[in-house]
Amino acid sequence: xxxxxxxxxxxxxxxxxxxxxxxxxxxxxxxxxxxxxxxxxxxxxxxxxxxxxxxxxxxxxxxxxxxxxxxxxxxxxxxxxxxxxxxxxxxxxxxxxxxxxxxxxxxxxxxxxxxxxxxxxxxxxxxxxxxxxxxxxxxxxxxxxxxxxxxxxxxxxxxxxxxxxxxxxxxxxxxxxxxxxxxxxxxxxxxxxxxxxxxxxxxxxxxxxxxxxxxxxxxxxxxxxxxxxxxxxxxxxxxxxxxxxxxxxxxxxxxxxxxxxxxxxxxxxxxxxxxxxxxxxxxxxxxxxxxxxxxxxxxxxxxxxxxxxxxxxxxxxxxxxxxxxxxxxxxx
Numbered sequence: 001x002x003x004x005x006x007x008x009x010x011x012x013x014x015x016x017x018x019x020x021x022x023x024x025x026x027x028x029x030x031x032x033x034x035x036x037x038x039x040x041x042x043x044x045x046x047x048x049x050x051x052x053x054x055x056x057x058x059x060x061x062x063x064x065x066x067x068x069x070x071x072x073x074x075x076x077x078x079x080x081x082x083x084x085x086x087x088x089x090x091x092x093x094x095x096x097x098x099x100x101x102x103x104x105x106x107x108x109x110x111x112x113x114x115x116x117x118x119x120x121x122x123x124x125x126x127x128x129x130x131x132x133x134x135x136x137x138x139x140x141x142x143x144x145x146x147x148x149x150x151x152x153x154x155x156x157x158x159x160x161x162x163x164x165x166x167x168x169x170x171x172x173x174x175x176x177x178x179x180x181x182x183x184x185x186x187x188x189x190x191x192x193x194x195x196x197x198x199x200x201x202x203x204x205x206x207x208x209x210x211x212x213x214x215x216x217x218x219x220x221x222x223x224x225x226x227x228x229x230x231x232x233x234x235x236x237x238x239x240x241x242x243x244x245x246x247x248x249x250x251x252x253x254x255x256x257x258x259x260x261x262x263x264x265x266x267x268x269x270x271x272x273x274x275x276x277x278x279x280x281x282x283x284x285x286x287x288x289x290x291x292x293x294x295x296x297x298x299x300x301x302x303x304x305x306x307x308x309x310x311x312x313x314x315x316x317x318x319x320x321x322x323x324x325x326x327x328x329x330x331x332x
Contacts, residue, residue: 018312019309019312022312026301026304026305027305030297030301030304031067031297037058037099037297038060039054040099040100040296057081057086078090078094081097090106098296099298105301109284109287109306112287115284118185119268119283123272126203126206126207127207127214131218134153134211134215135214135217135219136245136250138151139218139222139223139226140222151215151216157211157212158216162275163277163278165208166201166274170201170278180197181201182201183279184198184280186198202275206275213260213264214260217256218253218257221252221253225250226249258322259318263318266315269307273285284307287299287303288300
């Protein structure tokens with residue numbers, strides 16, 4: 001057990017350093033853009049005096065490094081923009097303040113996060129349920145009808161653009177057959193049935209495309225595992241085929257599957273941009289696209305960093321699961 005604890009501590013320290021370096025890189029990149037947040041928030045007409053007041057209020061009169069340190073401090077302790085009765089408070093964790101929208105970036109993210117999480121979790125469950133069993137079945141029936149179907153489905157899924165599949169699904173099942181809603185989102189607390197019904201199309205589209213990668217990976221790994229010596233030994237000892245596949249074979253497949261699943265889920269939690277745009281879901285992806293169009297740098301930086309943190313967090317969880325599944329990883 002102590003080696004597992006030390007393994008987790010090392011991963012946490014490494015994750016903290018990566019997050020810190022990433023936050024600095026993202027902050028410097030976006031605040032080096034020609035777009036001036038103070039000028040965008042100054043209004044019209046924007047006189048030199050009003051522009052200077054906007055810079056002071058938004059704390060853009062400081063050096064880039066001072067602004068970055070204030071940004072980090074805001075995540076931990078919150079920030080205050082301006083002074084007196086006109087001051088704007090951004091409570092911790094403060095990922096910045098959107099002056100065009102007059103709301104903290106953290107609030108904007110939390111408002112949109114349930115939509116993105118709903119899309120990501122539902123699609124992830126579907127692609128695991130479809131992709132892994134199909135991959136295992138294809139490996140066990142290599143060269144037969146199921147294998148050919150799985151390989152063909154995987155090739156189409158890998159090659160098909162998500163936005164095109166989404167638009168076709170809306171056209172066929174939403175407009176022609178009138179079977180499913182074509183857009184919108186209903187909160188789970190309002191109606192669980194309507195929540196799932198409005199999400200079924202994006203779930204199926206994302207799951208169908210993502211399952212292709214899991215079919216290919218699972219099939220390839222299972223074929224490799226079934227040819228290993230320990231599988232031959234287990235069969236020679238009289239182990240049933242079900243036990244050989246589920247206990248001995250699938251264990252070796254889990255590590256790459258967990259890795260891919262963690263990265264895919266982390267990426268989706270950061271915002272399924274194309275899916276949200278196609279299905280008119282106002283999640284993190286839609287928030288990010290609108291912020292880019294409006295040159296709202298604070299929102300762009302906040303959402304980008306939040307999304308990156310989710311991906312890094314997913315990597316941390318994957319590393320810990322690797323340590324549980326394969327004790328040899330703990331000493332790497």
